[in-house]
Amino acid sequence: MMRIFLLQRFSAIALLVFLTLHMIVLHYPPFHIDFDNVLERLENPVWKAIDIAFLFVVLVHALTGVYMVITDLDRLARYRGLITWISVAVGAAAFVYGTQTILAFQAP
Amino acid sequence: MTNVTIRVQRFNPDVDQKPHLDEFQIELTQGKTILDALHEIKEEQDGSVTFRRSCRHAICGSCAMNVNGVNMLVCDAPLKDFVDRRGRVTIRPLPYLPIIKDLVVDRTSFWEQYQRVKPWLLPPDDVPEKEFRMSPDEVKALQDAEHCIMCGACYSACQVVAMSKKYIGPHALLKAFLRVLDPRDSAPGERLTDLDQGDGVFRCHTIFNCIDACPKHLNPTQAIETLRKLVMKRQAFEAARAQRQQSLDQPISVE
Ligand code: FES
Numbered sequence: 001m002m003r004i005f006l007l008q009r010f011s012a013i014a015l016l017v018f019l020t021l022h023m024i025v026l027h028y029p030p031f032h033i034d035f036d037n038v039l040e041r042l043e044n045p046v047w048k049a050i051d052i053a054f055l056f057v058v059l060v061h062a063l064t065g066v067y068m069v070i071t072d073l074d075r076l077a078r079y080r081g082l083i084t085w086i087s088v089a090v091g092a093a094a095f096v097y098g099t100q101t102i103l104a105f106q107a108p
Numbered sequence: 109m110t111n112v113t114i115r116v117q118r119f120n121p122d123v124d125q126k127p128h129l130d131e132f133q134i135e136l137t138q139g140k141t142i143l144d145a146l147h148e149i150k151e152e153q154d155g156s157v158t159f160r161r162s163c164r165h166a167i168c169g170s171c172a173m174n175v176n177g178v179n180m181l182v183c184d185a186p187l188k189d190f191v192d193r194r195g196r197v198t199i200r201p202l203p204y205l206p207i208i209k210d211l212v213v214d215r216t217s218f219w220e221q222y223q224r225v226k227p228w229l230l231p232p233d234d235v236p237e238k239e240f241r242m243s244p245d246e247v248k249a250l251q252d253a254e255h256c257i258m259c260g261a262c263y264s265a266c267q268v269v270a271m272s273k274k275y276i277g278p279h280a281l282l283k284a285f286l287r288v289l290d291p292r293d294s295a296p297g298e299r300l301t302d303l304d305q306g307d308g309v310f311r312c313h314t315i316f317n318c319i320d321a322c323p324k325h326l327n328p329t330q331a332i333e334t335l336r337k338l339v340m341k342r343q344a345f346e347a348a349r350a351q352r353q354q355s356l357d358q359p360i361s362v363e
């Protein structure tokens with residue numbers, strides 16, 4: 001439990017950094033959502049790495065949060081092991097799928 | 109003289125399928141508390157209305173109830189402060205606990221969790237001949253937690269308790285905090301190990317309901333945060349504690 005708690009707290013701190021960057025680059029002036037800009041950015045492998053790391057941190061934070069809330073329920077407490085494995089599997093699948101999408105993104 | 113409608117949640121397990129609200133009219137007079145209103149209802153209108161109370165001075169903790177959605181001690185709550193815009197006050201039992209009758213709830217899980225943290229002092233083997241010595245700072249650090257009257261307002265306001273009665277709960281964690289930080293206690297390490305279990309300190313979601321509900325203005329959330337830190341630094345803490353304990357019967361050095 002302590003490890004999950006710490007994972008969630010550390011991922012929250014990392015999210016602060018990533019989300020700030022995300023909001024600045026995508027939403028706030030002088031930047032704005034623009035397909036050409038996205039294409040240009042994703043040409044750069046550093047941005048791809050940042051996006052993959054962002055995806056990882058989001059998944060860790062979201063899944064640890066959901067795990068903690070689900071395992072609060074008395075009735076589900078005995079399935080804790082199963083819930084852990086489902087969370088890991090969902091996280092891994094989402095990470096692989098998301099990473100593939102980011103990597104496949106190329107300017108035509 | 110203004111009249112107030114008191115809505116009391118009623119439930120008699122022998123007769124009722126589910127709880128319902130009964131309305132009573134009473135006069136709003138100067139200095140009347142919600143507990144006074146309940147007494148008036150019981151004595152003059154419906155003798156079957158059931159509730160717990162004892163001291164009437166906000167010290168025994170038995171009259172904790174939910175008034176207009178907020179847990180509080182009704183003996184300490186002036187009636188006029190809780191009349192809503194429609195001239196009503198709604199009194200329900202503490203939420204998330206099984207109802208025995210009307211406003212009386214079953215506190216078994218509350219006391220079980222309290223017992224679980226061993227709320228008593230476990231003194232060291234070599235008890236000093238005279239009294240234990242504690243510095244004013246050490247006493248001050250524990251003083252708040254000492255003021256808990258075990259009313260259950262925080263416990264039944266906690267959303268985690270609502271979902272699981274296996275969670276230790278803010279009341280017991282506050283007591284554990286008291287014992288872990290008490291320099292006279294000899295088993296802080298074991299206590300911290302127990303608190304590190306799945307239903308211990310890390311189950312708290314820091315919702316702060318316990319602080320809002322506490323009629324003594326204590327801060328169980330802060331105590332839980334402190335315990336979390338100590339659980340993570342258990343070894344260093346235990347070493348410092350062992351050192352401090354050796355000097356418990358010595359005069360306290362003023363630095
Ligand atoms: S009657 Fe004792 S605290 Fe209210």
